[in-house]
Amino acid sequence: MTLSDYERDMEGCSRCASCKWVPFNQMRSWRFAKNCPSITRYDFHAYSGGGRMLMGLSMVKGRSELTDEVADIIYRCQLCGACDTACKVYRDDIDLSEVLLELRTTCVEQGKLIPEHMMVIDSLKREGNVLGEPKAERGAWAHGLPVKNINNEKADVIFHTGCRYSYDRELWPTLRGTVKLLLSAGLDVGIAFSEESCCGGRAYEMGFRGEAQNYAEDMLSRVKASGAKLIVTPCADGYAHFRYIYPRMGKALPVEVMHVSEVILHLVKEGKLSLKNEVPMLVTWHDPCHLGRMSEPYLPEWNGDKIMRTLDRKRAGHNGVYDVPRELLKFIPGVDLVEMERIREWSWCCGAGGGVYEAYPELCTFSALERIEEARSTGAEAMATSCPWCHVAFREALAETGDSFPVYDILDLVQQSVGLSPETSEEIQGGERK
Amino acid sequence: MKQTGPSLISPPIGDEAYKDLEEAVGPEFVTREPAVLDGYAWQPLWNEGPEMWVHRPIAVVLPASTEEVQAVVKICNKHGLKFKAICTGWGALAGPRCENVVQIELRRMDRILEIDEKNMFVVVEPHAIGGQVMAETMRKGLHTHIVSSGAASSPLASATSCVGCAPDGTYMNWSSRNLLGVEWVLPDGEVIRLGTLGSGDGWFCGDGPGPSLRGVLRGRLGAFGGNGVFTKCALKLYNWPGPPEPVPEGFLYDTELELPPHCKAYIMFFPDRKSLADATQAITVEGIGYNAFKPGMGSLLTMIVPHLLHKESWKKAKYLKKAIQAFNYQFLEVLATDSAEELEFQEAVMRDEVSKHGGFMMDMEHTGMAEMIFWTFVLSSNYPIFFKAAGMFITAYGQDESHHSMVMASPDGEKIKQKWIDRGGILDDNADSGIHFMMEESTVSHYEEPIEFDHRNPDQTRTIKPIEMEFTHMQAEHCMESGITSPVMRKMFGPTEGFYTKWQKGIGNIIDPRGCADDYLYNAEPVEGEPLPDDPAILEMTEKLADIATKMAWTEDGPLE
Numbered sequence: 001m002t003l004s005d006y007e008r009d010m011e012g013c014s015r016c017a018s019c020k021w022v023p024f025n026q027m028r029s030w031r032f033a034k035n036c037p038s039i040t041r042y043d044f045h046a047y048s049g050g051g052r053m054l055m056g057l058s059m060v061k062g063r064s065e066l067t068d069e070v071a072d073i074i075y076r077c078q079l080c081g082a083c084d085t086a087c088k089v090y091r092d093d094i095d096l097s098e099v100l101l102e103l104r105t106t107c108v109e110q111g112k113l114i115p116e117h118m119m120v121i122d123s124l125k126r127e128g129n130v131l132g133e134p135k136a137e138r139g140a141w142a143h144g145l146p147v148k149n150i151n152n153e154k155a156d157v158i159f160h161t162g163c164r165y166s167y168d169r170e171l172w173p174t175l176r177g178t179v180k181l182l183l184s185a186g187l188d189v190g191i192a193f194s195e196e197s198c199c200g201g202r203a204y205e206m207g208f209r210g211e212a213q214n215y216a217e218d219m220l221s222r223v224k225a226s227g228a229k230l231i232v233t234p235c236a237d238g239y240a241h242f243r244y245i246y247p248r249m250g251k252a253l254p255v256e257v258m259h260v261s262e263v264i265l266h267l268v269k270e271g272k273l274s275l276k277n278e279v280p281m282l283v284t285w286h287d288p289c290h291l292g293r294m295s296e297p298y299l300p301e302w303n304g305d306k307i308m309r310t311l312d313r314k315r316a317g318h319n320g321v322y323d324v325p326r327e328l329l330k331f332i333p334g335v336d337l338v339e340m341e342r343i344r345e346w347s348w349c350c351g352a353g354g355g356v357y358e359a360y361p362e363l364c365t366f367s368a369l370e371r372i373e374e375a376r377s378t379g380a381e382a383m384a385t386s387c388p389w390c391h392v393a394f395r396e397a398l399a400e401t402g403d404s405f406p407v408y409d410i411l412d413l414v415q416q417s418v419g420l421s422p423e424t425s426e427e428i429q430g431g432e433r434k
Numbered sequence: 435m436k437q438t439g440p441s442l443i444s445p446p447i448g449d450e451a452y453k454d455l456e457e458a459v460g461p462e463f464v465t466r467e468p469a470v471l472d473g474y475a476w477q478p479l480w481n482e483g484p485e486m487w488v489h490r491p492i493a494v495v496l497p498a499s500t501e502e503v504q505a506v507v508k509i510c511n512k513h514g515l516k517f518k519a520i521c522t523g524w525g526a527l528a529g530p531r532c533e534n535v536v537q538i539e540l541r542r543m544d545r546i547l548e549i550d551e552k553n554m555f556v557v558v559e560p561h562a563i564g565g566q567v568m569a570e571t572m573r574k575g576l577h578t579h580i581v582s583s584g585a586a587s588s589p590l591a592s593a594t595s596c597v598g599c600a601p602d603g604t605y606m607n608w609s610s611r612n613l614l615g616v617e618w619v620l621p622d623g624e625v626i627r628l629g630t631l632g633s634g635d636g637w638f639c640g641d642g643p644g645p646s647l648r649g650v651l652r653g654r655l656g657a658f659g660g661n662g663v664f665t666k667c668a669l670k671l672y673n674w675p676g677p678p679e680p681v682p683e684g685f686l687y688d689t690e691l692e693l694p695p696h697c698k699a700y701i702m703f704f705p706d707r708k709s710l711a712d713a714t715q716a717i718t719v720e721g722i723g724y725n726a727f728k729p730g731m732g733s734l735l736t737m738i739v740p741h742l743l744h745k746e747s748w749k750k751a752k753y754l755k756k757a758i759q760a761f762n763y764q765f766l767e768v769l770a771t772d773s774a775e776e777l778e779f780q781e782a783v784m785r786d787e788v789s790k791h792g793g794f795m796m797d798m799e800h801t802g803m804a805e806m807i808f809w810t811f812v813l814s815s816n817y818p819i820f821f822k823a824a825g826m827f828i829t830a831y832g833q834d835e836s837h838h839s840m841v842m843a844s845p846d847g848e849k850i851k852q853k854w855i856d857r858g859g860i861l862d863d864n865a866d867s868g869i870h871f872m873m874e875e876s877t878v879s880h881y882e883e884p885i886e887f888d889h890r891n892p893d894q895t896r897t898i899k900p901i902e903m904e905f906t907h908m909q910a911e912h913c914m915e916s917g918i919t920s921p922v923m924r925k926m927f928g929p930t931e932g933f934y935t936k937w938q939k940g941i942g943n944i945i946d947p948r949g950c951a952d953d954y955l956y957n958a959e960p961v962e963g964e965p966l967p968d969d970p971a972i973l974e975m976t977e978k979l980a981d982i983a984t985k986m987a988w989t990e991d992g993p994l995e
Contacts, residue, residue: 024584
């Protein structure tokens with residue numbers, strides 16, 4: 001597909017402005033009524049979902065050209081999908097998120113690249129991750145854990161760690177504790193250690209489809225060779241990309257893919273994990289875009305006029321993962337959940353997605369601080385989430401402003417309730433040395 | 435005022451003017467990037483086509499304050515540029531309609547400045563949208579009128595500049611009547627404050643003490659941006675007896691939230707059009723209803739089963755169509771009251787009038803649709819659904835007259851619509867989808883005939899202008915007000931309506947001596963020799979209209995015999 005293939009979608013825009021707001025039934029206040037970080041920050045219509053489509057339409061119609069300024073606007077977007085969800089309350093014939101992806105690809109095809117994204121792509125090519133870290137150290141986090149190496153052992157479950165968890169040492173206690181929980185529940189878990197690569201989803205979002213294809217093929221062959229029945233990932237980005245972008249590229253994985261929170265909930269319900277300890281805390285839940293609306297499985301292109309598209313063929317964000325983390329929080333004694341205004345399909349993005357974390361840190365920080373303010377407004381003592389990129393966006397935004405507000409991975413809360421003490425960095429380093 | 439070819443692209447703005455704009459609002463809040471400008475030029479709604487583009491603005495600016503708006507307007511005066519403000523941009527009326535227009539995007543002026551519970555008004559900036567205003571006022575037990583473009587639209591824009599009626603008119607009247615104090619940047623850049631605001635007495639009254647220029651400000655339909663920029667205004671608030679934070683589950687048809695105490699949704703059916711008109715007027719005169727609306731069965735079909743209307747089998751479903759048509763004389767009433775006694779009274783009045791006129795009514799809780807109907811109307815969240823079935827819609831007639839004359843005129847509108855459905859030009863929604871709602875305590879009814887079409891289909895877009903012309907012709911024959919926004923038509927019909935155009939232009943010349951406001955839709959003069967569209971249907975109808983206009987014309991001293 002190309003941008004021109006979405007000309008009807010772009011022309012479909014009635015300029016009703018719904019894409020800029022949470023669905024109107026859900027609008028609870030003046031303060032938290034907006035849904036799109038980009039237009040909220042920059043205000044010109046071109047920064048909204050509809051405005052981006054109209055830039056695309058203008059170019060497809062030959063009325064304007066892809067300039068550096070236009071490319072810059074195209075890249076200043078987290079591809080969080082909030083506009084798409086809002087649009088689809090009323091429309092069956094517009095796939096806004098697809099247009100945004102095609103705009104990225106058009107930029108790359110026309111050589112409108114930005115250095116920060118190029119660095120990510122270079123890192124992917126050299127080291128197989130988006131962080132510029134050495135490939136050889138990808139599995140370092142797991143040293144000392146009794147986990148199988150799927151490169152030479154069969155395992156029922158592939159644990160795909162993802163780039164951020166693999167290299168962000170502050171997240172390692174969360175990660176290691178989670179794997180311990182899975183193992184203690186009797187799962188046959190294996191990882192690829194240094195052979196694990198990025199899922200390639202971030203490359204796809206940045207518009208580098210060729211790169212993304214390579215990583216999808218790599219993942220596909222690894223999964224096929226492993227004989228595993230299930231892929232579990234703690235990375236919400238990876239989860240969304242496996243469920244949506246891989247099939248979109250024709251590289252659907254031949255096994256079931258689950259986010260780790262889904263697996264943990266399953267184990268709790270089966271009685272294989274006991275959440276027994278009180279974790280007295282009033283928390284609010286941040287729905288990561290990639291665990292929520294963007295993880296909705298891929299649906300094949302509708303052939304013909306989308307006006308006639310049936311609802312079961314419309315990807316509108318409803319089939320993301322929303323209830324699982326909320327249910328899991330309910331299982332943790334002492335945890336009380338208080339909801340923010342923008343949740344579920346209409347959740348506000350943390351700011352990190354779509355290459356914005358790498359290229360536009362100021363926009364990322366803006367989005368993250370907006371979310372923290374919303375979390376605070378609920379009276380919650382802390383915010384919980386389940387995406388390493390969200391976690392880092394919040395952590396860095398708070399550090400940048402010298403502010404503090406506790407942000408937990410839901411896996412941390414689960415581990416506290418199970419009674420698993422987080423490992424100290426010394427303990428982890430000890431494990432590494434072994 | 436000339437158009438610049440099919441793509442309507444003006445020459446670029448000069449560097450000096452652009453630099454001035456940058457200095458006025460900050461460089462990051464001005465753009466002349468063509469693709470960005472086209473985001474303001476794509477305006478398919480209320481665009482009679484065949485192109486869905488309007489004029490591309492030469493620059494877009496984002497002022498953050500009244501002072502910055504003034505500065506921008508003065509720069510336009512200095513450099514001989516035109517300007518036009520835009521809020522949320524619902525429809526082509528908001529876009530530039532001539533060349534050399536600087537579009538003033540008011541998105542950064544989005545605050546709710548004050549909610550005065552005691553005196554029941556809210557003070558808003560242009561880009562505080564209806565959904566936001568409702569959310570904040572409902573917390574205080576108050577509600578505000580939202581125009582039928584819905585929660586995404588700007589209450590200030592509707593109140594100051596553009597028509598403004600909706601099904602809530604039965605309780606909250608319409609936009610023009612809800613406007614109180616106003617802050618207005620005139621087209622020469624000066625600021626005027628109207629009503630009590632102008633005498634330093636706050637926002638509570640638009641008519642003084644202090645200057646009262648509400649008629650000049652917007653007239654009946656509004657000046658569509660042609661009279662300057664409105665930067666703040668106060669709007670009346672009304673009682674909201676429901677919960678302070680209604681948060682339904684779901685977005686639209688999946689809405690779930692119990693009806694509040696003493697609230698209901700009813701649908702009533704009548705045997706014929708006259709009974710419908712008589713009963714609904716009688717009900718509304720009694721002050722019954724919070725939202726009231728005569729939907730068309732066709733409109734409901736476009737919302738609920740949009741795919742059906744595209745199928746060949748639907749075209750041939752003669753008896754199904756007749757069966758559906760049998761329910762066309764229907765009326766929806768949303769009741770929101772403060773007590774069981776009040777609800778009982780309202781229900782009793784309705785029951786009595788419905789019975790008296792041979793109709794029957796049904797509590798929508800029996801249909802399972804009460805919650806959805808109640809909340810989507812009260813929260814004005816349903817209106818963009820009109821885009822669903824075909825991609826675009828336009829409404830014809832769109833006029834406000836006495837309730838009976840509007841309801842009884844519907845069949846003529848339906849005939850026009852059916853003709854164009856038969857020609858394949860628009861979506862077949864059974865041609866019975868005329869919608870009505872009331873305001874001014876039921877003395878006035880609003881009637882629109884929604885026409886659904888795909889604006890991406892040239893065969894369909896070509897039909898829109900001729901359809902609109904036919905409806906205009908019908909209006910003229912029915913002696914309805916014209917609501918005309920084209921200079922050529924205004925010139926034609928001005929003499930039939932007391933030479934209003936002459937007075938309008940005279941006022942325009944005083945407040946806009948350099949002609950800087952984009953007033954194409956309001957009081958611009960037609961360009962001599964401007965060719966009419968090369969379409970036989972349009973030419974034929976224009977001739978008919980000219981004939982009517984000539985017969986109805988007044989002299990400047992009074993009506994012709």
